[in-house]
Amino acid sequence: MSSLEIVNLHANINGTEILKGLNLNVPQGEVHAIMGPNGSGKSTLAKVMAGHEDYEVTGGDVLLNGKSLLEMEVDERSKAGLFLAFQYPAEIPGVSNANFLRAARQARLPEGEEIDAVAFYKEIYDKMDQLGMDRKFTGRSVNEGFSGGEKKRNEVLQMMMLEPAYAVLDETDSGLDIDALKIVAEGVNAMRSQDRGFLVITHYQRLLDYIVPDHVHVLNDGQIIRSGSKDLALELEEKGYDWLKEENLVKS
């Protein structure tokens, strides 16, 4: 049984507090969407969970299967089962997609064990077919010269190959046209299962038409200010974030 719990999380960047006591629980097998206006802390949350060193955690915890992720190195968090699909994936010149994924898979094996290259290629080709990626992509350098859509597809391919317990998708819809968005969403939906959780971070409701969440949370000024069903996303689309911001002000 896996679990992901974010407990009263506080985080700074350059001394400015961005996350101000964030609480969130993503049970196994569920898809949770986090929506929020620009500057609300959505991407900060993704990066803090993954362990980006620009951010300083000043309080609270992130627990994966009851273990604190914050105690772990970035690569250990990955191996523990956390995957982050980046909003802006880095380019790695000279390193082919296939070699990169092989290295990532290899890193998950016990020492002395080596991945089966034939099975690996079969698997990567299957998944690329699913995502409508040309097989030539295996030989191209990671993300180098990729269009926005190709980069996002590549993120989903990596997710499929690494089979995380929890995946955080950071603005995966940004820079995608509707066709690419559908393909990426199909890839994510194919990955949905009883034993995998998703945290889908997005500014727009559009993505949630294709990746239908079990719960929607609204992040504002570093805190979750409202949680609800998928209908909350539609309501937000209609009324805008200001509606909730105001309501929140009134409450406090």
Added chain:
Amino acid sequence: MKTETKTDKSIEIDREESNFHFDVDYKHDAGRGLDEETIDFISNVKKEDQWIREFRQRALKVFNKKEMPTHWASKDLNSINFDEIRYYLSAGEAPKRSWEDVPDEMKETFERLGIPEKERKFLAGVEAQFDSEAAYSNVKDAVSEQGVIFVNSSEGLAEHADIFKKWFGKVIPTGDNKFSALNSAVFSGGSFIYVPPGVKVKHPLQAYFRINAEQFGQFERTLIIVDEGAELTYMEGCTAPKFETNTLHSAVVELVAMKNAKIQYITVQNWSANVFNLVTKRGLAHEGAEVRWIDCNIGSRLTMKYPGVIMKGEGARGEVISIALANDGQHQDTGAKMIHAADNTSSNVVSKSISVGEGRSTYRGHVHIPKHLKGCKNNTECDALLINSKSRTDTYPAVTVRGNQHSTQHEASVSQVSEEQIFYMKQRGLSEAEAMSLSVNGFVNDLVREFPMEYSVELKRLIDLEMEGSVG
């Protein structure tokens, strides 16, 4: 599963592999410091002819007269104490044709470095030098039957004097620089190779240069002549144990490619961090000939090496492909010299350097195309990769092109492994060292492909080890 275990093991051995030495009872020891008597000692041990004795003594005078090139090169050169160095150490035995006959400690040295194994697998011949002299030298029957000569420099001098004398010191004159003069005075070991016209040597010949002794200077001298239409690939490897004191390695390598001949000279050196590596390498390419230097510099305290090609005949081609990795406390000062001396000659220089931590890389290029020629081409690319902000990289490309019937192209870039790149790779489960290694291997990937397979694997492993060590 098996393969991975093996790789891991060989990596472990590799790191410690080159860091060991034996206490050898040297029969011939020229003692410390350098004067005329040192040279007489070497000449006497080698029972040399008068002409070469005089050649050496003249070279000593040139060496003493020449200033250290510290006005343009690193001041660290002044740390070399020539009076403390031992210039000749040998066991006083001729190189053996069979590993069985090689003295135990030397045999074990080369076994630990994997030389006999490589010889069996993919080499046409091997020369293994231990300090001043070759301990082993052998060439496969099939190759010697084609008339290929592969011996050490003393044997070349004694037994093939006619060819040797004709080219020795002609590509790199004694006075070329202070260290070529030093080598000319005290040289010992190195290869002499002659490939007869039309013979294409299928498998590489390899030399391995091992420094065993402390405060020692290794001065091998290599002369390779590839006759008309013939082809040769030669590879050299170098290692030394790590000592507190400094070690000097100062070789001179001269290549002669006759009409339409091809020579490919590959170096993979992995010196320990106390070695001053000051090497002069140059090839002479006659009409339609090609000389390629493929050079990989890892380790050493200071390396100064600028392989060159003089394109003397029409249509000759020269190439330098080099990879240099400067880790903490190291300075890789490398580059290339392309001298166009005939019409329609072309040269290509691709240099990639990696600076890690406090490591420093310098590229120095010299391309010369005189006015009276036509149709000459040069392409120079030098790319530097910095691994952190403390690293330093300098580029000094000197291109002198006279006349307007030539084409030259020069590109340079400096890039950095960014924190975002490393974070991205770590998020996929790679450790910091693995991520660095992958980036560095990616950076040199296109050049590594130029190395024969066996060497590209070794190179990749050396890079992995360097990166692992640098992250700590």
